[in-house]
Amino acid sequence: MITYLFSKTCFSRYYPLLLFISLLLGLPAFAQNTIEKEHLQKAERLLDLQFTESERDSALSDVALYLRIYQAIHKQSLKNWESPALLFDPLPVGKKINPIQKPVNWLIPNDVKLPQNKNDLAFYSIPQLASLIKNKKITSLELTQFFLQRIKTWGDTLQCIVSLTEEIAIKQAKQADEEIRQGKYRGILHGIPYGIKDLLAVPNTKTTWGAGSHKEQVIDQIATVVSKLEAAGAVMVAKLTLGELAMGDVWFGGKTKNPWDLKQGSSGSSAGSASATAAGLVPFSIGTETWGSIVSPSTRCGTTGLRPTFGRVSRYGAMALSWSLDKIGPITRSAEDAAIVFDVIRGTDGKDKTVKDFPFNYTGKVDFKKLQIGYLKNNFDSLKEASIELQTIETLKKLGADIQPVNFQTSVPTNIINVILMSEAAAAFDELTRTDQDELLVQQSKNSWSNFFRAARFIPAVEYINANRLRMKMIEEIDAIVSQYDVLISPNFQNNFSAITNLTGHPVVVVPNGFKDGKPTSISFLGNLYDEATILAVAKIFQDATDFDEKHPNKFK
Template sequence: MAAGKDGAIRASNATDIDAKTLGEAEKLHAVDFPKDALGRIAVSIAGQVQAVKAVRGLPKALDLQPASRFDPRMPGRSYKPQQNRLRLHDEKIPPLPKADIDIAYASVTQQAHWLRTRQLTSARLTDIYLDRIRRIDPKLHAFITVTDSIAHAQAKQRDAELAAGQSRGPLHGIPYALKDVVDTAGILSTYGSSLYRDRVPTEDATIATELRESGAVLLGKVATAELANGATWFGGMVRNPWNLEEPSGGSSAGSGSSVAAGLCSFAIGTDSLGSILNPADRCGVTGLRPTFGRVPVHGCMPLTPSLERIGPLCRRIEDAAIVLSVINGPDPTSIGSIDFGFEYDSEIDLSKIKVGYSPKWFDQVGFGSDVAGTTDLTGMISTSRGHLNGLAAMQASGVEMVEVELPKLPYYALLESLYVESAAIFEELTLSGKDAQLIAPWADSWRQSRFLSAVDYYQIERFRRQVMQMMDEMFDRVDLLFTPTYGSFDLLMVANFTGHPGITFRSGFAELATRDLGAVPANPAGPKHRITSNVSMHGRLFEEGKMLAVARVLEEKLDVWRERPPIG
């Protein structure tokens, strides 16, 4: 391939390919073929190049799905069916506070109670959040679009329905924010990119419809990092409410920041490689990444068909259980959809739970890999007292702790699947040269993916199956895996590619200098800020209920969720 004067990528002419060309190409794929074979391939390869060009030239909708289907379930395994049932903890809910800020930071459960008992109206709750967005968001850049008029109209309707004795469920009248990769009819849905900043879809995504029908009130569209990569969109970098000098994490950057700053009751994020868990960890909120296939992805920005998931970011554990109960369900338009019920029972018997952990995971945190020979992207830093408090709380909870270790395998190779899938979805940007306009660091990753052979990609997918088998065997020994969110980057990445659910939630605090997107401060000697520390759990497929129930017990024991960031 070569770049034209306009920056577009032109396909090389197959007649230019000779044995010497192929000899150089061998280096890209770590192969060494007989010299006479290269001469023969140079003659026959024209047909292969023509086939590639023919398919490339066909019009393809951005949301066109591949013929291959990823399914996290293992052959021969049975998965116990679940009823759609919530059994929340019997919490004594106090009367409505007088101060707006106390109402804004209350849990979904508390707000829903005040709405049902007519102590609070959805209109007032919505106004509280819209006022906070106006005052605070200019410091955070968390919202791309604020839907004031829609929010007011929906809140007024929800109040009228409650006055008539009609409730749509636990989210009735609750204001929320939606990541701007989710289509909303008649409302800007920009993907966080200047290339799509004027994009207005004509239909709602399935999840947007589900939330509207559940009675939730849409406050607006919160920032996604451009095309779901990083923490920056065309309006700027989303800030962490605990330290405005550092990014909020990504790519569900606005979701994490807005929930932490009390700008909404909850937010929706999406995840292809930690894009829910990362901002939730950075901002000290609860982030739930459900089992692959649980939540409908129809109408959301396509990026990685075998990886993408949708989940809630909330201030408390049971809020996440409530939201998942609403958005869980089959999607007849998606090849990856799995129809599976969701049960949550807060009164779990902890003595029957086995929790796997490694002391190494509670030694350091960061984006480094345990695999020799990999690049340490951002370095590692010692775990905080908050992380260790989380471990102590788990050990004292009554569960059985089991030491585990991940086998030494080249997990980093799985990342190639993410790059290949996203490069295929957004191929038009690469071939047209528009990728040069991106803020997000996608362009060279997508260009590099063009040089990965199809055979090697398929072998990586076979390796992925090996990793799925490994995790399946590990979950024969334990119910959950417990770690600081980035205590093992390998584990976080593996659970992403195997489709297992994960949750992160606050366990304490740390004093740390300003970070960039990594875990290590850019200047460790710089001024210290009080920031949050999160721990995470990864569970068996479809066992979010068990994971959430254990997390709720820890949330109660640690009792650190109440502290608010210094903003607003």
């Protein structure tokens, strides 16, 4: 009935009824002359449409009504973290995930000693630090103060710190020490310091989102990721920089630096998380990714980054950029450390409805003879014969892997990610645009959020929905390829690899695999949906056989 009432052939007949409905709903009374036919004709060019004069005449009043509805919506206050009643699910129709969770045992070595040069502690792994704390060779408070001092020494150099959470850290470290003294050991992260990307809310601290428009913002929430780490006994020492509103490495306080080359930015948007972890200012950190924001800064800074499957980690308490693309994951210095942190932060919380409780059966061991491994041939074809990426393939073959070429492609145009991401981002920051608060953002160029938000207002809802319909087709096509393998290997940023895998929600772990001109390079391991365990295990074996993850920028040793 509603469809019939709003059809263009009967609007004039039911105009009095529609006027009554609009008043009943609290909408402003609409005037048929608010929108003129020439407005529609000009707008058609923006939408790849061409109507006849009679079609425009029939649609005119409907468009005027929609305008009034938009105006009524604009009078409602929507917070960034209030999500739409639409949920993205990356699982293809009929696909099943093994629900059985096996025990995951983290091995904490007993023979770890304090280094003669205390600064070496900055690059100890999580199991090494856990051994020192559990065996009472160092207290959590001592370790926390060590990292706090490193942050105070190098944080400004790298411009990677938004705020030092020293008071919180000291309190949490003292609590960890007391619990361990009483024999209440919570697990491998107990007493270990870490930093978080400053789009995760923590009560009584500023959560700036890296933006001048929000640099005094305090949100009375605790992000689920933070509460899970707190429950594991980890110690939060800092909130780390991000490119403003989660793009790039420029924030309201400057530009976050690459520890390997201070003349270069760290990339983003998890700029501070990668920079601080690479420089040994924190043992590990938390980043987020919508379209490359874990992979890109990890590549630039030489860290190991895990972008989990969409719907693995709750985003409650995190700034929303794109509800169907945002993901949270660890940035560490090794695949094993990434697995440890991921195991703590994954899982449902009853607040983010996209999250599923699928198992994470990580052992850190794989039998290459039983694994189907491929490399994305079309992504490697453009590389030079002696490239670092191809050397990575050879290393894995020497370890026993049988690696087959794979043609990784989709019939769906990958630039649909622009329509989906920009539509959702513009909605998430709608009020910022309409109130001109976007003028407070540092970046005001053509390729900045302020412009992207404005331009996205001209993306029709019909095109956004159709882009998501195509996205479902892409998911089916890519899953048909990925599901034939346990692991697929790809260079980063080749042939829209990042766009495709972010749209489909597949997990990726990126690891350093060499150096070029004195700066790190990286490779990505792509896995099946909800199978982070396999790609992390393969990444660990690669790192055990090489030393790229053990290289650190000299200035910060």
